[in-house]
Amino acid sequence: xxxxxxxxxxxxxxxxxxxxxxxxxxxxxxxxxxxxxxxxxxxxxxxxxxxxxxxxxxxxxxxxxxxxxxxxxxxxxxxxxxxxxxxxxxxxxxxxxxxxxxxxxxxxxxxxxxxxxxxxxxxxxxxxxxxxxx
Amino acid sequence: xxxxxxxxxxxxxxxxxxxxxxxxxxxxxxxxxxxxxxxxxxxxxxxxxxxxxxxxxxxxxxxxxxxxx
Numbered sequence: 001x002x003x004x005x006x007x008x009x010x011x012x013x014x015x016x017x018x019x020x021x022x023x024x025x026x027x028x029x030x031x032x033x034x035x036x037x038x039x040x041x042x043x044x045x046x047x048x049x050x051x052x053x054x055x056x057x058x059x060x061x062x063x064x065x066x067x068x069x070x071x072x073x074x075x076x077x078x079x080x081x082x083x084x085x086x087x088x089x090x091x092x093x094x095x096x097x098x099x100x101x102x103x104x105x106x107x108x109x110x111x112x113x114x115x116x117x118x119x120x121x122x123x124x125x126x127x128x129x130x131x132x133x134x
Numbered sequence: 135x136x137x138x139x140x141x142x143x144x145x146x147x148x149x150x151x152x153x154x155x156x157x158x159x160x161x162x163x164x165x166x167x168x169x170x171x172x173x174x175x176x177x178x179x180x181x182x183x184x185x186x187x188x189x190x191x192x193x194x195x196x197x198x199x200x201x202x203x
Contacts, residue, residue: 013143017200021136021188033176034136034188042202049191051172071202088135103203104193 006120006129008088018121018128022108024048025084025091026056032086035106039119039128042071043109046085046096047078052106053098058083060098068097076101085113090132092116138162139188153192160188 010020018039025032033052047068053060063079078099085092085108094112120129139160143150157175158168167178172189179187
């Protein structure tokens with residue numbers, strides 16, 4: 001078995017799904033915003049409420065229009081625009097989907113984050129491990 | 135990042151549970167605003183001098199099994 005190294009440990013909130021604090025960076029001159037996001041390796045990419053985009057100075061009108069759909073049938077339209085997602089001090093340049101749909105969470109997904117990092121889970125102990133390289 | 139706020143969330147789970155479906159912002163060990171709209175909560179945080187607000191929607195604590203939205 002290989003030995004796997006991680007650089008950072010997140011403490012899971014009690015009785016919670018795997019939520020971690022992230023920082024979203026938008027255009028220069030706009031303040032970043034911190035939020036909690038659900039780690040979802042089943043999500044194709046990161047997905048956020050479009051309310052974040054406005055405050056980050058992101059121009060959604062210039063983004064690619066895409067539908068997003070959930071495992072249980074939720075179906076919304078979204079715009080994909082660049083945004084920087086900072087996790088434990090590491091910045092990931094992402095093409096994230098922003099939607100006006102009624103999402104229960106912000107989602108950290110596969111493209112641009114999971115495929116560029118390493119994660120370990122000990123959910124029974126309330127721990128999530130992160131390394132900023134695959 | 136946000137260790138103090140995460141600790142606050144850990145210690146105030148019952149209070150947070152009552153805020154399901156609300157946007158909230160926490161700064162340090164204080165819940166500083168809550169509301170139905172992201173914008174209102176964001177503005178409240180900024181007016182209180184918070185440079186980088188920590189804002190999120192308190193998810194519903196449903197009995198249903200969650201497999202994506």
